[in-house]
Amino acid sequence: MTLQELQTQVQQTRRDILRMVHAVNSGHPGGSLGCTEFLTALYGKVMSYSSDFSMDGKGEDLFFLSNGHISPVFYSTLARSGFFPVSELATFRKLDSRLQGHPTTHEGLPGIRVASGSLGQGLSVAIGAAQAKKLNNDDKLVYTLHGDGELQEGQVWEALMYAAGKNVDNIIATVDYNGRQIDGDTDQVLPLGDLKAKFEAFGWIVLEEKDGNNIEKIIAVLEEAKSLTGNKKPVAILLHTEMGNGVDYMMGSHSWHGKAPNDEQLANALEQNPETELKDY
Numbered sequence: 001m002t003l004q005e006l007q008t009q010v011q012q013t014r015r016d017i018l019r020m021v022h023a024v025n026s027g028h029p030g031g032s033l034g035c036t037e038f039l040t041a042l043y044g045k046v047m048s049y050s051s052d053f054s055m056d057g058k059g060e061d062l063f064f065l066s067n068g069h070i071s072p073v074f075y076s077t078l079a080r081s082g083f084f085p086v087s088e089l090a091t092f093r094k095l096d097s098r099l100q101g102h103p104t105t106h107e108g109l110p111g112i113r114v115a116s117g118s119l120g121q122g123l124s125v126a127i128g129a130a131q132a133k134k135l136n137n138d139d140k141l142v143y144t145l146h147g148d149g150e151l152q153e154g155q156v157w158e159a160l161m162y163a164a165g166k167n168v169d170n171i172i173a174t175v176d177y178n179g180r181q182i183d184g185d186t187d188q189v190l191p192l193g194d195l196k197a198k199f200e201a202f203g204w205i206v207l208e209e210k211d212g213n214n215i216e217k218i219i220a221v222l223e224e225a226k227s228l229t230g231n232k233k234p235v236a237i238l239l240h241t242e243m244g245n246g247v248d249y250m251m252g253s254h255s256w257h258g259k260a261p262n263d264e265q266l267a268n269a270l271e272q273n274p275e276t277e278l279k280d281y
Contacts, residue, residue, distance in 0.1 A: 001044040006215050009080055010040050012278040014246045016076035018269050019280065020092040021260045027093060027101060030256035031147065032073035034178050034213070034241040038145070039077040041218040046226070048140060051082035053110035061140045062129055064114055066122020067147035067176065068102040069258070075099050078111040080278065089281040120153025122146060123173060127163050130171040141229060144173045149181030152190045157202070163234040164203025172225045174237040177212070180254035195238055205235045212239035246273055 001009070013036050021027035043049075047061040065074050072092065079086045084098075091097035098107040102117025114125050122144055130142040150156065163171060175195065183189050192198075199206045205228050209221040218239070225235045243257070244250025247269040261269055 003216065006040055006044050008276045008278060009044060010036050010215065011246075011273050012276045012280075013040060013073060013076045013080065014273045015270060015275060015280060016080075016089055017072040018247070018261065018266055018273070020072050020075070020089055022263075022266045023090070024093040025260045027072055027260060028069045028258045029072065029247075029260065030180070030243040030250060030254070030258070031067065031070040031176065031178070033247060033250065034243045034245050035070055035073050035145065035176055036245065037213050037215045038174065038176070038218055038239060038241070039073055041215050041222065042143060043077050043081045045219050046222045047143065051110070053083060055113060057113065057129075057140075058136060058138055059140060061143060062113065062126075062133075063143045063145075064122050064126040064129070065103060065116050065145055066126075067119060067145060067150050068115070068117030068122075070147075070176075071099070071101060071103050071117075074103060074111075078109075079281075081111075083111040084109065086281045119147065119150040120155040123156055123159040123163075126171060126173070127159055127168050130163075130168050131166070133170060134168075139170075141226065142171045144171070146173065146175050147181065148175055148177045148179065148192060148195075149186055149189065151175065151192055151195070152186075160199065160202040160204065160234075167232045168234050169230050169232050172222070172229065172235045172237065174239050176241055177238045178241045178243045180243045180257065182254065182257045184254055199236050199238075203233060205231070205233045206238065207235070208238040208240075210240045212241040213245045248272065 017032045049060040092099045098109040103112045104115045126144040250256040
């Protein structure tokens with residue numbers, strides 16, 4: 001995709017997120033909006049994959065969403081990348097839908113390889129997939145996304161230690177570093193300290209991007225991360241994003257972590273993000 005095409009998809013994905021969450025008065029718009037540029041860049045420019053989905057993913061890059069509550073942005077990205085019909089976004093969080101609040105595998109939704117949303121587990125799964133690729137002589141990469149509040153889970157640090165100790169150097173783990181979680185700012189709930197120093201102390205190569213909602217910079221840091229794989233160390237990206245990015249009244253607060261906009265708020269948000277040629281579902 002060209003830069004203009006990526007920017008167009010970012011705007012349309014924001015509309016998808018807002019409309020999906022509003023329709024059922026349920027879901028997580030804040031983190032979804034904050035990661036829209038990242039997932040658009042990943043699927044639209046960086047990863048090598050096939051939308052003809054298979055669970056084993058041999059010969060293609062894999063992505064695992066650990067912070068599964070931001071499913072709206074994941075579903076929109078997958079649909080607009082050709083994994084399933086865009087029209088299916090209208091079933092989000094409804095009875096018998098394949099698009100549940102947290103991604104699941106039992107309904108066979110293309111693009112979903114693991115049920116996620118129980119925070120702290122995604123990195124462990126992704127490391128297993130990365131090691132399987134090595135065993136299969138598959139030179140493709142495994143990508144993951146994690147919330148910064150998720151790093152308060154102990155299993156994450158066990159996985160970080162394991163990946164470095166076993167030289168899992170075909171994985172790129174990105175942290176959505178927005179400084180906010182459901183109960184408030186991470187510094188208030190449980191301070192994370194110097195994340196870069198901590199990851200490095202655990203044996204990881206660490207990149208940091210301060211402008212994590214700039215799609216050109218996201219692409220650049222992901223490409224740099226790719227160039228650093230294969231060096232006997234796992235690679236991490238600390239991506240500083242803004243929760244609720246693209247909707248002015250949602251930015252700067254944790255309040256929209258898991259709250260749907262009402263009719264008036266939706267209209268305001270959609271006015272800030274007009275419909276594109278990609279069209280609403």
